[in-house]
Amino acid sequence: MAQPAGPPDGGWGWMIVAGCFLVTICTRAVTRCISIFFVEFQAYFGQDYARTAWIHSIVDCATMLCAPLGSLISNHVSCQVGIMLGGLLASAGLILSSFATSLEHLYLTLGVLTGLGFALCYSPAIAMVGKYFNKRKALAYGIAMSGSGIGTFILAPVVQLLIEQFSWRGALLILGGFVLNLCVCGALMRPIALKEDHKTAPEVLEQDYIPEVQKRDLKRVSLCSPLIKAWSHKCLCYCSWKEYDFLLMPGFMVLAVSVLFMAYGCSPLFVYLVPYALSVGVSHHQAAFLMSILGVIDIIGNVTFGWLTDTRCLKKHRHFCYLFAVGMDGLCCLFLPVLQNFPSLVPFSFMFGYFDGAYVTLIPVVTADVVGTSSLSSALGVVYFLHAVPYLVSPPVAGWLVDTTGSYTASFLLCGFSMIFSSTLLCFARLAKKIKRMHLRSLTTDTGMKQHIWTNGAIAYSVTAELDQKDIEFLAVDANSYSSR
Numbered sequence: 001m002a003q004p005a006g007p008p009d010g011g012w013g014w015m016i017v018a019g020c021f022l023v024t025i026c027t028r029a030v031t032r033c034i035s036i037f038f039v040e041f042q043a044y045f046g047q048d049y050a051r052t053a054w055i056h057s058i059v060d061c062a063t064m065l066c067a068p069l070g071s072l073i074s075n076h077v078s079c080q081v082g083i084m085l086g087g088l089l090a091s092a093g094l095i096l097s098s099f100a101t102s103l104e105h106l107y108l109t110l111g112v113l114t115g116l117g118f119a120l121c122y123s124p125a126i127a128m129v130g131k132y133f134n135k136r137k138a139l140a141y142g143i144a145m146s147g148s149g150i151g152t153f154i155l156a157p158v159v160q161l162l163i164e165q166f167s168w169r170g171a172l173l174i175l176g177g178f179v180l181n182l183c184v185c186g187a188l189m190r191p192i193a194l195k196e197d198h199k200t201a202p203e204v205l206e207q208d209y210i211p212e213v214q215k216r217d218l219k220r221v222s223l224c225s226p227l228i229k230a231w232s233h234k235c236l237c238y239c240s241w242k243e244y245d246f247l248l249m250p251g252f253m254v255l256a257v258s259v260l261f262m263a264y265g266c267s268p269l270f271v272y273l274v275p276y277a278l279s280v281g282v283s284h285h286q287a288a289f290l291m292s293i294l295g296v297i298d299i300i301g302n303v304t305f306g307w308l309t310d311t312r313c314l315k316k317h318r319h320f321c322y323l324f325a326v327g328m329d330g331l332c333c334l335f336l337p338v339l340q341n342f343p344s345l346v347p348f349s350f351m352f353g354y355f356d357g358a359y360v361t362l363i364p365v366v367t368a369d370v371v372g373t374s375s376l377s378s379a380l381g382v383v384y385f386l387h388a389v390p391y392l393v394s395p396p397v398a399g400w401l402v403d404t405t406g407s408y409t410a411s412f413l414l415c416g417f418s419m420i421f422s423s424t425l426l427c428f429a430r431l432a433k434k435i436k437r438m439h440l441r442s443l444t445t446d447t448g449m450k451q452h453i454w455t456n457g458a459i460a461y462s463v464t465a466e467l468d469q470k471d472i473e474f475l476a477v478d479a480n481s482y483s484s485r
Contacts, residue, residue, distance in 0.1 A: 012132070022181060023147070023182060024125075026090070027090075028122070030155065039275060041106070051103060060387070084187070098172040126145075138307070156288050246371040261425070263391055274288065293353065301356065305362065318366055319369070319426065320427070330423065
């Protein structure tokens with residue numbers, strides 16, 4: 001059967017979007033709702049803010065830290081198997097957490113085991129959407145990622161009601177049964193084989209724009225072991241190099257650093273919004289309602305930003321839409337300490353929820369623009385892996401600041417400045433990239449310079465090693481057109 005040249009942009013792809021939508025409900029929405037248990041855990045075990053915050057931190061950290069493992073299983077076994085296995089692990093973690101006798105018990109079950117299960121589901125499901133969509137990719141991601149907001153909107157009041165009716169133990173037990181739906185989501189993830197995913201080393205060596213030095217190296221690697229050829233349809237050495245060669249792209253490096261600061265700033269808000277609201281005199285139901293508002297507005301941010309950035313006028317400016325959304329979330333954090341009652345916290349939930357949904361939708365889109373569709377699964381694994389350390393560290397640090405200063409002001413200001421720095425860094429890097437690309441294009445208009453670049457393998461490699469996917473494609477087309485003359 002002939003393999004499609006590109007993503008189908010529809011068909012079974014919409015079932016993949018539906019499956020990813022349910023995955024984000026069962027993973028990210030459930031993780032957000034753990035903050036509703038914060039006060040219950042603190043009261044039951046008699047611990048301070050910092051120690052109790054480690055529960056949410058470990059869940060988020062394990063989810064992101066093990067994201068490359070999810071990508072590995074998806075790439076080399078099956079996306080379906082990975083998501084089903086993750087569903088079983090996450091359910092087991094939540095059920096075992098309902099029998100916890102200490103915070104350390106919760107660290108292991110609710111934190112590590114549940115987080116590992118979520119990791120095996122989250123990044124493979126998101127990457128699968130990217131394989132089925134190209135022209136409507138941002139819209140597809142907007143719909144799929146809106147599951148986080150819809151799930152938060154529905155689950156936040158439901159979890160509060162479950163806690164009141166069955167205590168926190170009963171609520172965790174019921175959530176454990178709920179996340180078993182991840183196994184159903186996994187069954188929907190039908191794999192698709194695209195031509196670009198099956199480009200072997202010999203096919204790549206035929207390309208005119210690959211330097212001769214690199215061709216000789218790849219040929220040498222491809223012939224290094226007859227056993228490798230017998231065990232694999234592709235050369236294992238080449239595949240390993242190809243799968244993670246995006247790590248050397250400067251565009252991806254800048255994005256990775258930006259993600260670190262963004263992740264540090266966004267995580268404490270979901271942990272401390274409910275406790276902060278309670279500390280300023282808001283009732284338990286109103287505090288849970290703030291999370292619901294944040295969740296439902298998150299949906300609007302997912303879908304509207306996904307649709308807007310697929311339009312012709314904004315499609316080329318997805319990076320700037322992403323950094324604008326991150327910067328606006330940072331500004332919301334800076335103003336939060338002066339909001340001292342429920343009527344003023346409602347607009348905050350609207351603003352923060354909208355822009356949070358906006359940039360979450362654009363993370364896989366921006367990543368795909370940098371590394372290309374063929375490397376998207378591995379790249380997303382790395383991007384979500386980079387969330388791990390900030391997610392682990394930021395809530396306890398924020399809790400320590402609350403314990404030390406006696407207020408939430410320092411914690412929220414640190415979150416805000418971290419997200420603004422993330423946005424500013426990516427903005428300056430993107431502007432520098434545009435200037436460099438314009439300079440590169442001006443060089444290729446000089447025939448003598450073209451001949452010098454394309455006849456010298458070492459110089460060609462040094463040029464392409466500093467470019468992202470779009471630049472490499474531009475140089476490849478330009479080199480082929482030059483050689484045809």
